[in-house]
Amino acid sequence: MSFRRGVVRQSKFRHVFAQAWKAEHCLDDVRVSRVTWDGPLCAVNPKFLAVIVEAGGGGAFLVVPVGKSGRIEQSGPTVCGHAAPVLDIQWSPHDDNVVASASEDCAVKVWRIPDGGLMAPMTEAAVTLEGHSKRVGILAWHPTAFNILLTAGCDNVLLVWNVGTGELVYRLADAHPDLIYSVSWNRTGSAVCTVCKDKALRVIDPRRGAVLKVRERVHDGTRPMRAVFLSDGKILTTGFSRMSDRQVALWDAKDLSEPMATQEMDTSNGVLLPFYDPDTSMVYLLGKGDCTIRYFEVTDESPYVHFLSLYSSKEPQRGAGFLSKRGVDVNKCEIARFYKLHERKVEPISMTVPRKSDLFQGDLYPDTAGPEPALLADEWIAGRDAAPLLMSLSAGYGAPPFKQRDGVRSEPPRPSLRNSGSASKEAEDEEPRAPTREGSVNAERPRREDDILTELLSEMKALRAVVLAQSQRIELLERQLARIEDGDV
Template identity: 85%
Template sequence: MSFRRAVVRQSKFRHVFAQAWKAEHCLDDVRVTRVTWEAPLCVANPKFIALIVEAGGGGAFLVLPLNKSGRVDQNTPTVCGHAAPVLDVQWCPHDDNVIASASEDCTVKVWQIPDGGLKAPMTEAVVTLEAHSKRVGILAWHPTALNILLTAGCDNMLCIWDVGTGELVYQLSDAHPDLIYSVCWNREGSVVCTTCKDKALRVIDPRRGTVLKVREKAHEGTRPMRAVFLSDGKILTTGFSRMSERQLALWDTRDLSEPMAVQEMDTSNGVLLPFYDPDTSMVYLCGKGYDEVVTLRAEFGTVHMSIVHEAEKSIQSMESCRIL
């Protein structure tokens, strides 16, 4: 007589939940930018939180100590050296006082924030990077190499800079026929994955200037896609189906012919922005009208994607959660 033991999959994240911060721990009266651009409005590191804000006659962002809470005075000093709205800001992973900003003025600027935050408006950048002919909306610091920054603009061009010298190290201008939606380094910093308006997912070696892998129509929909590298080298993409359903897909970079897994989410126009935490292998998804925590699990040769918690949180809250 034989007995078959039932196999019950249990996730170690099954008890994960999100809790909204109390009002006294939140930031109030922040005049965030009204510029339409599918990107987070804030980024945080262990010292500061930076928020892109409205500015008359140029572009600006706030830099506040991470422990700051309550009302933000309208006279709070800003970083305000751009001639047009700021589209993206990213903290350097190797120096908590260094931040890069990208703008509609076609430039990228790198700033040195003093300990304790700003006491007066900052207008002079440490270095200004100029090579793009159209607005710049994507920044990605190299995960392991000091002072290496990747930028992508609406001129469909990728640039890699040494911000220590201001030198343009590599330039890739013919890999994308249309607008670049997202760029992400892998964990080692040897390749990047990109998504583009042509619906293709690409794996690129930027130093050699070559496209290693291409997956046409990674998602069938016409709305923007996003892609992030996971710690094991796989790629997670967010996009839309032909019927405008929001989707998640998991890809093996060795073979992009078919996704390892696809999950339909819901029907909405809001682009899903993925934030990956390599320490827990958790992905935070944020978008208009949709905030959930998703885990990826691979075992016995199969891949399982499960939504472990749904919470009403803003992109700003998720960015702070990812850091804290």
């Protein structure tokens, strides 16, 4: 069932703890779409949660603020501009208000969601992209270039768009002889990996229209496969064996002749959806119709893919959304969060690493991909590549999040410093003064000094985080200004 499961190895993720949120902090009465497409049906970013829902006579998806909980009114507003069911939705990595949707009506639409969510049904898209001749089931935003979107349809064609202009910039019509199951960009956006109904894994340069590598028969089974590019250039695939056992395999993108690791999982028939976190090198596997989430760590040590644990619940999942790292609660050592789709409910599930220290856990939160794009669309089209621009998550440490993990709004922080007179007055109001003995007064003084020292240290820590975030922002703006002065923009 796992990769060398009996071997005990050192890893800070060996004891990742998964916990579902309480019922009152879930979304209820969400009519999740019954479409048979094997997608996650959900997308989430630090601002919004989007879920593909049932819609009579067309296609629609629900968009609500990520902190919302409780019952969803059936008459509530949705994004409902498609003429047929929606198959995939994806938030832009560089603008938390922009979401793309793909539909059976052969169109791709890009929407701008207002801050605070929808006040009325949204029927007019900001951009409509029409180029596929059959239904469109796959969307993939470029990880580092602004407004570049890849789409794949049941016409076996890959299209790359400049969303800012609505222009089709690349068309790959001959790379796939059959239905495309999955598309994933590499870390710099210079190539994509795809898996297809012909059972082949391909590495493609979309700008040259060239297939760089092909591996026939990645998995022997006839059911759909998935592939995801890892940050170090490896590719992880999920599929089925000839005997219909679910499989996971790891490949070196430079040499696809043999898998680096492969393992049979179980005999369930749900397609395994891989969710990859490049910051922790962890992969989460969710099977549609399963009641479990398995998680693994990918390392450079054999057997390369190490089973960590699994989360199990009573109800099967219809799909799931994976929150980008910018949205997790670093104060609670939360390293990942899923939004599990039930038949009529959305349930958040937090993945945390238990720690005793109250300090920011830098080893759990290396700098992550920020919302600023590294390239403009024209720069990428012209042949440039760039790694994601990273940001520190320490700026969110100590600051009250929009909602606590249990869904309760944080109290406003108390003032860090008070003059000694007001502090003494508050102490008198809050607690009855002890008998006036010199020993009692002296005993209270160290406690108050410790409290003030703790508050000073907390404020210093928060200020350092703000300074770091501002420094990174200044550096980015200086780079953009230099580009303009050099005439690159």
